[in-house]
Amino acid sequence: MKTGRLFLVSFLTLFLEVALIRWMPAYIRLLSYFSNFILLASFLGIGVGCLLAGRRHNFFALFPALQLAVVVAVNRLRLEVAIPSTTSIYFSSGTAEKVTTVESTMLLPLLFIVVAALFVTIAQRMGRELAAQPPLRAYTVNLLGSLTGVAAFAVASWLQLPPAAWFAIAFGAALPFIVEQRRAMAVANIALLVISVAVVYQMERGSLWSPYYRITVHQDRTDTIVEVNNIFHQSMAPLDQKEYFYQWPYTVFGDTFDNVLILGAGTGTDVAAALRHGARHVDAVEIDPVILRLGLEHHPDHPYSDPRVTMICDDARHFLRTTTKKYDLVVFALIDSLTLQSSFSSVRLESYMFTEESLRAVRDHLSPRGVMALYNYFREKWLVDRLANTVALAFGEEPKAHVHQDRAYLAVMLAGPRLKELAAVPPPPSRFFAYGQPQAPSPARTLDRDPTIIPATDDWPFLYMRAPELPRHYLAALAVVLVVSAIAVFAALGTSLITGTAGTARWSWHFFFLGAGFMLLETKSIVQFALLWGSTWSSASLAIASVLLMALASTLVVSRVDIRRPWAVASVLFGLLALNYVLPIGRISFESRAVESAFYGLLVFSPVFCAGLLFSSSFKRSPSAAIDFGANLLGAMIGGVGEYLSLLEGYRFLLILVAGCYLAAVLTARLVGHHVTE
Numbered sequence: 001m002k003t004g005r006l007f008l009v010s011f012l013t014l015f016l017e018v019a020l021i022r023w024m025p026a027y028i029r030l031l032s033y034f035s036n037f038i039l040l041a042s043f044l045g046i047g048v049g050c051l052l053a054g055r056r057h058n059f060f061a062l063f064p065a066l067q068l069a070v071v072v073a074v075n076r077l078r079l080e081v082a083i084p085s086t087t088s089i090y091f092s093s094g095t096a097e098k099v100t101t102v103e104s105t106m107l108l109p110l111l112f113i114v115v116a117a118l119f120v121t122i123a124q125r126m127g128r129e130l131a132a133q134p135p136l137r138a139y140t141v142n143l144l145g146s147l148t149g150v151a152a153f154a155v156a157s158w159l160q161l162p163p164a165a166w167f168a169i170a171f172g173a174a175l176p177f178i179v180e181q182r183r184a185m186a187v188a189n190i191a192l193l194v195i196s197v198a199v200v201y202q203m204e205r206g207s208l209w210s211p212y213y214r215i216t217v218h219q220d221r222t223d224t225i226v227e228v229n230n231i232f233h234q235s236m237a238p239l240d241q242k243e244y245f246y247q248w249p250y251t252v253f254g255d256t257f258d259n260v261l262i263l264g265a266g267t268g269t270d271v272a273a274a275l276r277h278g279a280r281h282v283d284a285v286e287i288d289p290v291i292l293r294l295g296l297e298h299h300p301d302h303p304y305s306d307p308r309v310t311m312i313c314d315d316a317r318h319f320l321r322t323t324t325k326k327y328d329l330v331v332f333a334l335i336d337s338l339t340l341q342s343s344f345s346s347v348r349l350e351s352y353m354f355t356e357e358s359l360r361a362v363r364d365h366l367s368p369r370g371v372m373a374l375y376n377y378f379r380e381k382w383l384v385d386r387l388a389n390t391v392a393l394a395f396g397e398e399p400k401a402h403v404h405q406d407r408a409y410l411a412v413m414l415a416g417p418r419l420k421e422l423a424a425v426p427p428p429p430s431r432f433f434a435y436g437q438p439q440a441p442s443p444a445r446t447l448d449r450d451p452t453i454i455p456a457t458d459d460w461p462f463l464y465m466r467a468p469e470l471p472r473h474y475l476a477a478l479a480v481v482l483v484v485s486a487i488a489v490f491a492a493l494g495t496s497l498i499t500g501t502a503g504t505a506r507w508s509w510h511f512f513f514l515g516a517g518f519m520l521l522e523t524k525s526i527v528q529f530a531l532l533w534g535s536t537w538s539s540a541s542l543a544i545a546s547v548l549l550m551a552l553a554s555t556l557v558v559s560r561v562d563i564r565r566p567w568a569v570a571s572v573l574f575g576l577l578a579l580n581y582v583l584p585i586g587r588i589s590f591e592s593r594a595v596e597s598a599f600y601g602l603l604v605f606s607p608v609f610c611a612g613l614l615f616s617s618s619f620k621r622s623p624s625a626a627i628d629f630g631a632n633l634l635g636a637m638i639g640g641v642g643e644y645l646s647l648l649e650g651y652r653f654l655l656i657l658v659a660g661c662y663l664a665a666v667l668t669a670r671l672v673g674h675h676v677t678e
Contacts, residue, residue, distance in 0.1 A: 003141050006129035010145025012173035013122050017042040018153045019166040026214035026229045027074050037108050041115035043637035044485050049123025050630030051492040053131055060177055063121040064192035070118055071196045075203055109480040127626035135625040140555050147548045154541040157211040164201035210290035211537035224298050236299045239272045244432045245375040245412045246270055249329055250277035252425055257329040263316040267295030270333040271303035285312045285319045317352050318534025320361040328367050332374040351461040359394035371416035377408040382453050382466050384411040390455035391415050400425055401447035459650040468648050478641055509668040511628045514615050515635025517661030521611055522547050523643045524654045528604045531585045550605050554612025563617040570666050573610035574659055581655045
């Protein structure tokens, strides 16, 4: 029975965590670009909750009220991103809904505190259940519950269930712990949870929920407007009423493209252009199944109903890695995802589409007379320069590019071997129709690119940052978060954190560093996994599940084998980290896709297994499972903050931080009694 309760509360913890990470950014636009703050808040709350496991007061009784407070706050806050920055870009505006402008990321710490408090109430109960069993068995059950939580949410995403269903599942998981309370309190708390689900249901009316977004559709004169997470995303109208750039490649080269690949095909306007100009076959790649369905059902030109079109629901980068086809034209179709790839990183969903390595993959998939077209409203001149510099580097030649500076830096670029046949580019129109844009003339100018703007790479894929840096608005918000976290930890542990003597609570730097290292390693693994299998929701879920499975496998090994020389395991870990540093994904090519997946999968996840061995061997001897688990999760929160250093140095740099954390963990093991020679 105790094992079942630990499994259930572990399931509830992780399921609600990923649910909030998906749900809150759909209404609070600021969180679309900072959803990892929700992750950090959950880690802090879980860590502090475990540290408070020994307190007499039952904080779980406050869970329904706090969850309702979070739901009501999200329901009432309609916030517009308006961060004043010339060095990073946040897409905003264009929504039909009433919003309140937020010009500072200082809202993030407030949201951080509220979410952390919610998870304290759940994690205290989890800490008590952890403390009631032998540490290693408790950790195994916790991993199984967490793994089931990830799987359950993946199934909910696959079924495209709305948030009311998510909160109903969380309600069911919390119910056994609520009915234990006094009857009056139990009835009141059940009522609060019912109200939460009802409010969520009312909020989602009229919305579609894809695995990535909250999607709303409305009609505005002749255009069908698609918004995602309260941000204008696409408009559907007949091709003749759309911007000229959809038909620009055909204006320049004529109706001469037989096989066309559209990356980020969306609702299908680029596909309609290719069909009008005589394409014999079009592969339309779009990551979001709901966006594809909307195009199939609502686009007035009905491009997806044409038998010449193959609809492919996949990440564009993954498609390029797996297809062997060659194309006469490859189009980047206004790709801007408006959301992060995952809560573990600062990479946006489409960032890996615009790196040097990705553009080289596009070059390799062009036919001998092929051409690539790229166009979008890029907002800043430096972003146009970055893309032009990256294209020039990948193709080894200058792209043909022009910009309309007065139209949010609309830029159109062409590159590829077909350019050598081109004597001159026809002049682009100075007047053109664009939804939501003024109709005054905007003459095009040939791009004079700034070569000092660094290209994006798979190691530094931060397309929307002008240069490697830690922006001030990041630093300010993170500083407040760290101060709040320190205060929370001191309050949970009391004076024992300072003296090391008072009370029953104690602090373990050993488990803290293990947590920080594991979080950084998990982030790096998930980012690399996206390069291998794409940035889809399914691959992200599989990556998280793989990390949990590696941790579970290491726990099962430690339950049967006594690891007496952790230094030997640590040495293997350091060697694997070094191997990952010198062999990023793609460095070695394989003819067999299966062999490539097996090789890089083993390379990426073997350090996670070794890290799990180190944690499990120490946790097996833990005199206080709840407190050590709490210290581990608080370390994970600091590791999550450390992920932002990748904005400065790239993702391979995280491997150096991981090695430093595990070195510190092994060294501090001597100080707290986890002797390395035991």
